[in-house]
Amino acid sequence: MTLWRIRATVADRPGFLSVLTASLALRGVNILTVQVHTTEAGAVDDFLVDAPAELTAADLVAAVERGRGRNCWVTRSEAQGLADQPTRVLGLASRLVRDPDALGETLRTLLSADSVTWRPHPGQDGPGHGAETMRLPDPDGGSFEVFRSAPSFTPAEYARAQALVDVAGAVARQAVDRVTLVLPDGAELAVRPAVPDDLPALRAMRERCSRRTLHRRFPAGAAPATVRLRRLLAPARGVALLAVTGGSDGRPEHVVAVANLVAEGAVAEVGLLVEDDWQRRGVGAALLRRLVAHATRAGYAALLAHVPADNVGMIRILDRLCPPGQVDRDGNLLTLTVPLTDRYAEPGLTAVPPAEPAPAGTAPVDQTSATADR
Missing domain, CATH: 3.40.630.30 (Gcn5-related N-acetyltransferase (GNAT))
Incomplete structure (x- = not known):
């Protein structure tokens, strides 16, 4: 068996998630965890699954599409992906309390980002996110630009990242004050x-x-x-x-x-x-x-x-x-x-x-x- 991460958009209507999970089950895929990100385009479902060793990424994409999923993204995962997401975020927040200067690296870990770049100014567009780029204020001034080629950022991920920025800012203000x-x-x-x-x-x-x-x-x-x-x-x-x-x-x-x-x-x-x-x-x-x-x-x-x-x-x-x-x-x-x-x-x-x-x-x-x- 092999661990995979699957992310797909599903119509936010009763029964559509069950169709997708049934399609995965027909290929012997066991869903270990699931997170739902609400977006304007529909519900983005993020699965951690255990799949038969013979299945490929293309097989999983085909199973998702047969289950009425769209914009599918699939990648191999490691055992640390089994960690409970709230526990993982709390662990990162605890790290920031001890070391608020580690905000950039903490954001990269939280978002599985390709890169995190510090800018000396907030940028013309201000804080926010697009499909591949997220902009977050640095509590000490400037901003962080987070890049991830895939999957696309969701509002829920932006909210989590902003919460970590708030933690780092609170710790920094405590020290300054x-x-x-x-x-x-x-x-x-x-x-x-x-x-x-x-x-x-x-x-x-x-x-x-x-x-x-x-x-x-x-x-x-x-x-x-x-x-x-x-x-x-x-x-x-x-x-x-x-x-x-x-x-x-x-x-x-x-x-x-x-x-x-x-x-x-x-x-x-x-x-x-x-x-x-x-x-x-x-x-x-x-x-x-x-x-x-x-x-x-x-x-x-x-x-x-x-x-x-x-x-x-x-x-x-x-x-x-x-x-x-x-x-x-x-x-x-x-x-x-x-x-x-x-x-x-x-x-x-x-x-x-x-x-x-x-x-x-x-x-x-x-x-x-x-x-x-x-």
């Missing part, structure tokens, strides 16, 4: 992405904030309840960054600031809450700079910030980092719209804001430390 801030007054804070387990520490910080501080962060009403705080810590799209003290030498960790970026469509909303004792020390500027960098890396067109008119500090920080292109006023509430793509990127390129020089007398910015502005 873990830094130590050295404030102008010499104090040090750790900045890291928030996790759901940070909820008690965030509630404790909220209790330490004055009513005035809470109103400036949540001008629409009272400070949010636990359910909303939990959503702010883990937005469906976006990121939440915490500035914390302690956490080393056995000292408990205390959250002193939280910055949120919550995306909806091409626009992302930013919010910032800094504990009273840590205000006017550069913490807010440092966190917002990281949110702007995150938003431009992710390709959002603009940032929104809803700010009370008397929150002069927040307005000045935003104006210094990325001056608003539009300001709308509703009573005492200002809505600042900050365009990102047009401001920082050339057409067709992912936006990246220009680097700002560090203030004199402060520590340099690198992967493990960053200096807050005044």
